[in-house]
Structure formats: structure tokens, C-alpha cells
Amino acid sequence: MTSMNAATSGPGKTDLQRPDGSPVRVLVVDDEETLAELVSMALRMEGWEIRSAGNGTDAVRIARDFRPDAVVLDVMLPDFSGLEVLSRLRAEVPHLPVLFLTARDAVEDRIAGLTAGGDDYVTKPFSLEEVVLRLRALLRRSHAVSSSMGSTLVVGDLTLDEDSREVHRGGEPVSLTATEFELLRFLMRNPKRVLSKAQILDRVWSYDFGGQANIVELYISYLRKKIDAGREPMIHTMRGAGYVLKPAT
Incomplete structure (x- = not known):
């Protein structure tokens, strides 16, 4: 994994928000605790509200209560795969934007994730900036959030x-x-x-x-x-x- 320094300061002013003006909500799912925290802190710097889960069971449970606007989802999880998590989440929220994280670089793995309904993916190692930018793009395309400042x-x-x-x-x-x-x-x-x-x-x-x-x-x-x-x-x-x-x- 490429070394990634985590930002520790509080959330900044975001230009993306929910239609009711509340912060964008993102669920981060990865069993690598350090990586999940790094990604979560980078997203909090956008001014977003973040929850995290280390396995598929917790991810599905948290998503039901948290109602995220997007999910950052690792393909490989300890209980069941990210593809199964995606299936369960989409059964309840059909158009929920999902960004896959994968350590595998094979083309068939990428195709499997996108075919299963994933909107985008990043391959480990990745930069935190790339995750943020891809998520912003997914959120804008989903129309689940509004932009208060445009671009x-x-x-x-x-x-x-x-x-x-x-x-x-x-x-x-x-x-x-x-x-x-x-x-x-x-x-x-x-x-x-x-x-x-x-x-x-x-x-x-x-x-x-x-x-x-x-x-x-x-x-x-x-x-x-x-x-x-x-x-x-x-x-x-x-x-x-x-x-x-x-x-x-």
C-alpha cells in the first residue's frame, strides 16, 4: 500500500450537500482498519458525515440506519464479498452510488464489479485525492445531492x-x-x-x-x-x- 498521510483537522466547507442542506453521508466499508480510517478522515475534510464498517454484515446493518448517499466498498471482506454487499444494499436503495476498492488488478475483477452494478472502482494502492474526486463525480451524477457553490x-x-x-x-x-x-x-x-x-x-x-x-x-x-x-x-x-x-x- 502506498503511504498515505491522514488529515486530522476538522471538516471543511463543502460545496455538495443533501437537498435538505444537511451534509452528504458516505459509508466506508473495508476490513483494513487503518485504510478505512484514512479514507474516512479524507472524506470528513470535505465536510461530509462518515460511518465505517469492517465487514459485510455490519455494512448492511449500518446502511439501513445511516442511509448513505454513497458507499466506498472493498471487494474482499471477511464474511462475504463486496459484490454481495452491493446486491443487498441495492435491493433497498436501487440507485445508491458505489465506489469499489480492490487490491486485484485483473481486468475480469473490474468487469465483475461494474457488471454487478458498481458505478466506479479504484485499484489499491490509490491516492486519497483520487477517492475523493471519484466520489464527488458519482454524487454529482446521482442527483442525490445538490451543489451550493457549483464548481x-x-x-x-x-x-x-x-x-x-x-x-x-x-x-x-x-x-x-x-x-x-x-x-x-x-x-x-x-x-x-x-x-x-x-x-x-x-x-x-x-x-x-x-x-x-x-x-x-x-x-x-x-x-x-x-x-x-x-x-x-x-x-x-x-x-x-x-x-x-x-x-x-
């Missing part, structure tokens, strides 16, 4: 359109590389929250660079030159803690 993130006079990938500061366009865009998107999804280098490495680069955490400093400096140059700064360094993006005062 545009706004912090102060800084805007980022996740669909067109356009960024503006004070109405002026800002040209970013793909990595700079992902870094800024992560910062803007978590405004006024201090993000550690470990959190940024995991969410932007998808794995642990070990002693090379200075790559975060490098890309923060790139962003500052494009976002803050000649303007009131928005990206701040919190010594010993990480970085935070705040509206200019």
Missing part, C-alpha cells in the same frame, strides 16, 4: 473554477501549472485552516516524499509569485505547523 471556489477576491480550471485574483486571470492548480485547489477547499506539509503531500502529490517535503515549500513559493505578487498576501506560513490561505485584509 467555483471563492476565497476573498480569489476564484477557482474546478471545471474550466481557470483562476482569477481580483478579476485578473492567473496562469497555473497542473500541480500549482491542485495545490491551490486544496488550499481553497480549506480556507483559514493550517495545512501541514504531510497533508499537502498526500492530497496534492498522492504519496509521501519522505525527506523531500521541501517540494511543498518550492510550490508554495511558485504560487505566491503568481497569486500574491504585488497584492496583499493570501498564503501565509505558520512556522512549525504548515500553511494557510486567508482572504486578504
Whole structure:
């Protein structure tokens, strides 16, 4: 399994919510306790409400009470398979979006999951960011949730359109590389929250660079030159803690 650093800060402001305005609900099902907790924490950072289960029996029981909007489901479980869990869940909620997790890379395993009714899958090892992005896409397609902010993130006079990938500061366009865009998107999804280098490495680069955490400093400096140059700064360094993006005062 690729090393994945878990975020430990509280939930951020989400742009997806249930029609009644309450947080999106996701059920995470995996018998690897550490992995389930990592995925759960990454989803909580989206502002979503999360429950987890370590086997199929608990998954079906929890789903009946919790009524999730989507399920992250491991194919291999200790009591019965994720395909059986899917069958039981869909018997009660026919269009429930399901994202499969699988350690197996064979094409027939992927086909089996999708044929059984799974909406999408990720193969272990995977990045937490990939799981979040795929879930967001499934939720939007399901129409079980609504978007309160569309695809545009706004912090102060800084805007980022996740669909067109356009960024503006004070109405002026800002040209970013793909990595700079992902870094800024992560910062803007978590405004006024201090993000550690470990959190940024995991969410932007998808794995642990070990002693090379200075790559975060490098890309923060790139962003500052494009976002803050000649303007009131928005990206701040919190010594010993990480970085935070705040509206200019």
C-alpha cells in the first residue's frame, strides 16, 4: 500500500450537500482498519458525515440506519464479498452510488464489479485525492445531492473554477501549472485552516516524499509569485505547523 498521510483537522466547507442542506453521508466499508480510517478522515475534510464498517454484515446493518448517499466498498471482506454487499444494499436503495476498492488488478475483477452494478472502482494502492474526486463525480451524477457553490471556489477576491480550471485574483486571470492548480485547489477547499506539509503531500502529490517535503515549500513559493505578487498576501506560513490561505485584509 502506498503511504498515505491522514488529515486530522476538522471538516471543511463543502460545496455538495443533501437537498435538505444537511451534509452528504458516505459509508466506508473495508476490513483494513487503518485504510478505512484514512479514507474516512479524507472524506470528513470535505465536510461530509462518515460511518465505517469492517465487514459485510455490519455494512448492511449500518446502511439501513445511516442511509448513505454513497458507499466506498472493498471487494474482499471477511464474511462475504463486496459484490454481495452491493446486491443487498441495492435491493433497498436501487440507485445508491458505489465506489469499489480492490487490491486485484485483473481486468475480469473490474468487469465483475461494474457488471454487478458498481458505478466506479479504484485499484489499491490509490491516492486519497483520487477517492475523493471519484466520489464527488458519482454524487454529482446521482442527483442525490445538490451543489451550493457549483464548481467555483471563492476565497476573498480569489476564484477557482474546478471545471474550466481557470483562476482569477481580483478579476485578473492567473496562469497555473497542473500541480500549482491542485495545490491551490486544496488550499481553497480549506480556507483559514493550517495545512501541514504531510497533508499537502498526500492530497496534492498522492504519496509521501519522505525527506523531500521541501517540494511543498518550492510550490508554495511558485504560487505566491503568481497569486500574491504585488497584492496583499493570501498564503501565509505558520512556522512549525504548515500553511494557510486567508482572504486578504
